[in-house]
Amino acid sequence: MSNICEILAVGTEILLGDIINTDAAYIAGRLAALGFSSYRQSVIGDNDGRLCDAIREAFGRADILILTGGLGPTCDDITKTSVAEVFGLPLEMHEKTKEDIEAFFRKRNRVMTENNLAQAMIPKDAVVFANDWGTAPGVAVTGIPLGMAEEKTAIMLPGPPSECEPMFTERVEPWLAARSGFTIHSLNLHLYGIGESGAEAILRPIMEESRNPTVAPYACEHEVRIRITAKGETVEECRRLCEAMAERVAATEAGQYIYTRSETPWEAKNAIVLKLIDSLRQHGKTVAAAESCTAGMFCSRIGDIPGASDILLGGVVSYANEVKENILGVPGEILRTVGAVSEPCAAKMAEGVRRITGADIAVSVTGIAGPGGGTPEKPVGTVCFGLADEKGTVTETVQFGYKSDRAKIRRLTVARAMMNIIRRLEER
Amino acid sequence: MSNICEILAVGTEILLGDIINTDAAYIAGRLAALGFSSYRQSVIGDNDGRLCDAIREAFGRADILILTGGLGPTCDDITKTSVAEVFGLPLEMHEKTKEDIEAFFRKRNRVMTENNLAQAMIPKDAVVFANDWGTAPGVAVTGIPLGMAEEKTAIMLPGPPSECEPMFTERVEPWLAARSGFTIHSLNLHLYGIGESGAEAILRPIMEESRNPTVAPYACEHEVRIRITAKGETVEECRRLCEAMAERVAATEAGQYIYTRSETPWEAKNAIVLKLIDSLRQHGKTVAAAESCTAGMFCSRIGDIPGASDILLGGVVSYANEVKENILGVPGEILRTVGAVSEPCAAKMAEGVRRITGADIAVSVTGIAGPGGGTPEKPVGTVCFGLADEKGTVTETVQFGYKSDRAKIRRLTVARAMMNIIRRLEER
Numbered sequence: 001m002s003n004i005c006e007i008l009a010v011g012t013e014i015l016l017g018d019i020i021n022t023d024a025a026y027i028a029g030r031l032a033a034l035g036f037s038s039y040r041q042s043v044i045g046d047n048d049g050r051l052c053d054a055i056r057e058a059f060g061r062a063d064i065l066i067l068t069g070g071l072g073p074t075c076d077d078i079t080k081t082s083v084a085e086v087f088g089l090p091l092e093m094h095e096k097t098k099e100d101i102e103a104f105f106r107k108r109n110r111v112m113t114e115n116n117l118a119q120a121m122i123p124k125d126a127v128v129f130a131n132d133w134g135t136a137p138g139v140a141v142t143g144i145p146l147g148m149a150e151e152k153t154a155i156m157l158p159g160p161p162s163e164c165e166p167m168f169t170e171r172v173e174p175w176l177a178a179r180s181g182f183t184i185h186s187l188n189l190h191l192y193g194i195g196e197s198g199a200e201a202i203l204r205p206i207m208e209e210s211r212n213p214t215v216a217p218y219a220c221e222h223e224v225r226i227r228i229t230a231k232g233e234t235v236e237e238c239r240r241l242c243e244a245m246a247e248r249v250a251a252t253e254a255g256q257y258i259y260t261r262s263e264t265p266w267e268a269k270n271a272i273v274l275k276l277i278d279s280l281r282q283h284g285k286t287v288a289a290a291e292s293c294t295a296g297m298f299c300s301r302i303g304d305i306p307g308a309s310d311i312l313l314g315g316v317v318s319y320a321n322e323v324k325e326n327i328l329g330v331p332g333e334i335l336r337t338v339g340a341v342s343e344p345c346a347a348k349m350a351e352g353v354r355r356i357t358g359a360d361i362a363v364s365v366t367g368i369a370g371p372g373g374g375t376p377e378k379p380v381g382t383v384c385f386g387l388a389d390e391k392g393t394v395t396e397t398v399q400f401g402y403k404s405d406r407a408k409i410r411r412l413t414v415a416r417a418m419m420n421i422i423r424r425l426e427e428r
Numbered sequence: 429m430s431n432i433c434e435i436l437a438v439g440t441e442i443l444l445g446d447i448i449n450t451d452a453a454y455i456a457g458r459l460a461a462l463g464f465s466s467y468r469q470s471v472i473g474d475n476d477g478r479l480c481d482a483i484r485e486a487f488g489r490a491d492i493l494i495l496t497g498g499l500g501p502t503c504d505d506i507t508k509t510s511v512a513e514v515f516g517l518p519l520e521m522h523e524k525t526k527e528d529i530e531a532f533f534r535k536r537n538r539v540m541t542e543n544n545l546a547q548a549m550i551p552k553d554a555v556v557f558a559n560d561w562g563t564a565p566g567v568a569v570t571g572i573p574l575g576m577a578e579e580k581t582a583i584m585l586p587g588p589p590s591e592c593e594p595m596f597t598e599r600v601e602p603w604l605a606a607r608s609g610f611t612i613h614s615l616n617l618h619l620y621g622i623g624e625s626g627a628e629a630i631l632r633p634i635m636e637e638s639r640n641p642t643v644a645p646y647a648c649e650h651e652v653r654i655r656i657t658a659k660g661e662t663v664e665e666c667r668r669l670c671e672a673m674a675e676r677v678a679a680t681e682a683g684q685y686i687y688t689r690s691e692t693p694w695e696a697k698n699a700i701v702l703k704l705i706d707s708l709r710q711h712g713k714t715v716a717a718a719e720s721c722t723a724g725m726f727c728s729r730i731g732d733i734p735g736a737s738d739i740l741l742g743g744v745v746s747y748a749n750e751v752k753e754n755i756l757g758v759p760g761e762i763l764r765t766v767g768a769v770s771e772p773c774a775a776k777m778a779e780g781v782r783r784i785t786g787a788d789i790a791v792s793v794t795g796i797a798g799p800g801g802g803t804p805e806k807p808v809g810t811v812c813f814g815l816a817d818e819k820g821t822v823t824e825t826v827q828f829g830y831k832s833d834r835a836k837i838r839r840l841t842v843a844r845a846m847m848n849i850i851r852r853l854e855e856r
Contacts, residue, residue: 014456018457021452027445029444032445038444040482043470110626162833300723307800317742320785322786369731407732
């Protein structure tokens with residue numbers, strides 16, 4: 001059995017653009033970490049014929065096919081029947097699953113309908129992965145598909161990410177791990193303040209000569225990541241290779257932009273906020289925020305991380321000018337003269353929220369996220385930042401508007417406010 | 429030329445799970461709205477051979493292939509060269525694009541590197557879509573691929589969603605629209621308080637007998653949507669068909685759970701918050717929130733919607749007990765006896781934030797999002813809600829913990845708090 005996998009999502013709602021296929025990204029990241037190669041992902045609608053074709057095609061390229069979705073209780077859920085058809089297997093009632101589904105509905109005090117029991121029909125002799133996060137169990141079928149010569153494996157998981165993700169990690173990974181003879185490990189370096197092509201211009205010689213580990217830059221919304229990926233027999237060996245390469249990258253001109261590193265997709269996605277929390281903890285400082293255009297997103301991003309209550313005291317969402325004035329103590333004079341989107345206002349917001357929460361460091365953001373509200377002097381994307389701590393108050397104005405929409409301006413604003421704190425703490 | 433499209437994303441970072449393929453969902457939604465059929469989406473890594481194979485395979489099934497990603501300035505960006513190879517076309521420097529790229533860097537005061545100019549190399553005689561949101565232009569090639577008999581079209585767009593989405597809407601849609609002889613229109617009904625299988629049990633007879641429009645339920649995290657999709661010659665004709673079906677659905681037992689409707693993916697994703705803003709406006713009321721476990725997410729979700737400043741005054745993120753006490757005025761006695769996660773605390777939080785902001789309606793949430801912090805009496809997922817308005821204060825405790833993680837508990841909490849306001853306003 002080789003290590004080549006494919007991921008196939010089943011669902012017309014994905015083809016219609018109604019839901020985003022996050023399952024594929026999650027599973028792909030885990031497969032890479034386990035040392036499986038994955039050269040293709042596909043999405044097929046709820047159509048038996050096309051699904052059977054796509055399964056057969058995938059088995060022409062890969063040995064392990066992971067299917068997500070189409071295991072639900074409704075009549076357009078066709079994954080199990082299609083896989084059974086490709087392998088030439090009948091479906092049978094799986095008694096343990098039937099009991100689990102009945103128990104699930106009892107626990108929730110909800111009425112079970114007959115179609116829920118269709119979820120307990122399983123291809124003959126398949127491996128069943130119990131679902132502790134929903135009703136449809138996962139199923140794995142290993143065998144020689146009709147008309148083929150080699151053994152193939154199809155693994156079916158429910159589509160909702162809140163079920164698919166833990167099912168993969170808790171059920172499928174241990175089952176797959178034994179099959180993989182090698183492992184892959186990645187380390188991301190996170191750079192703030194440089195673009196993708198700038199980073200590549202510096203790192204091109206390293207990228208071109210490096211085969212193991214490989215080095216690749218890629219652009220995220222607010223930062224550039226340098227991904228270092230090593231292949232080896234053990235995680236320790238891979239880690240050593242990655243570490244040596246990280247030191248090489250850090251010694252280049254690009255090194256000055258590196259603000260943190262990450263290993264998992266979750267760490268990568270949350271790199272700035274994790275670095276912020278870590279910096280605050282190391283310096284024994286608490287934080288608070290006064291937010292206007294971001295409307296709570298700064299605090300909420302910290303709240304995304306479990307256990308952040310030791311460093312986040314709270315904040316004030318001051319959307320209305322009255323809230324800026326009455327709760328944060330911004331002088332009405334400032335609001336009437338230079339306006340809410342100004343550095344004097346940002347300074348008073350930061351000082352105000354620091355005073356009323358008692359935080360060591362307070363930040364403020366007030367800006368024009370658009371699409372309306374821009375003026376020639378303060379176009380959409382103008383954001384004023386304040387930071388107040390025991391050393392005093394600093395402010396800056398940044399223009400995020402060029403080629404950005406409302407959502408992006410707000411996310412860039414949160415990232416910038418967090419980087420401002422990280423850098424302020426490093427100054428000490 | 430038929431109306432069958434496929435979407436093919438190019439990028440090893442998607443296969444490794446580092447980024448989620450949101451472009452496919454966006455484009456798929458738009459294609460459906462334009463009346464194009466789409467039976468498959470795929471993802472391929474940055475490998476010339478596999479990409480050329482995938483392009484040829486897609487052209488065996490579809491007439492229009494939309495490729496995203498792989499147009500960047502780095503050496504692993506291979507989309508244009510692969511498409512040119514499939515069509516047997518040379519690449520040529522496109523002067524207008526070269527000037528645009530130079531202007532982009534001048535405007536941003538950033539240094540252009542030589543590899544940026546590779547973005548101006550275009551397959552001979554291709555259509556170029558100017559990119560006002562980044563540097564890589566979009567490209568469309570129409571012709572007979574080598575070894576094929578029929579005319580095919582490949583449309584290439586940059587991968588970053590902040591470029592891909594407006595490029596598709598502003599540049600590609602007008603170009604494609606003329607090719608489509610019919611149109612498709614969808615209407616979503618949003619249901620709160622019933623599960624997918626419950627909704628399907630009620631609607632099964634309608635679903636089975638309906639061909640145009642079709643009716644399909646699907647489960648989202650906090651709600652069930654019933655999607656009604658009609659095909660016809662004009663949008664007006666489709667709308668009439670959808671409207672008649674929506675009335676049929678509303679007349680069933682499921683009708684009582686419908687709280688709003690939506691047409692676009694953006695409206696669908698934001699259905700609760702759009703309904704909340706609409707209800708507040710209709711009643712001429714303002715809102716504020718005191719948030720503990722959601723840490724600003726309630727306010728931030730309202731801030732996602734442009735122009736919500738007429739109804740959102742602001743709020744307080746009261747992560748620390750001191751903030752609950754000092755800013756919101758929750759009596760220390762309550763925090764010491766029944767604790768922060770309690771209905772008395774929620775009541776005082778809502779009343780406190782209503783008092784200090786002057787909002788007409790104020791809500792509060794205080795709960796245990798986990799994974800830590802649970803107790804046998806208050807397990808993870810326990811959330812207390814408060815709502816204060818001129819009629820008085822009401823509270824409730826909800827248990828979201830069953831099969832939910834921290835992020836999901838926080839999102840379900842925000843949805844519930846919003847539904848509580850919507851229903852309170854309907855009571856009047």
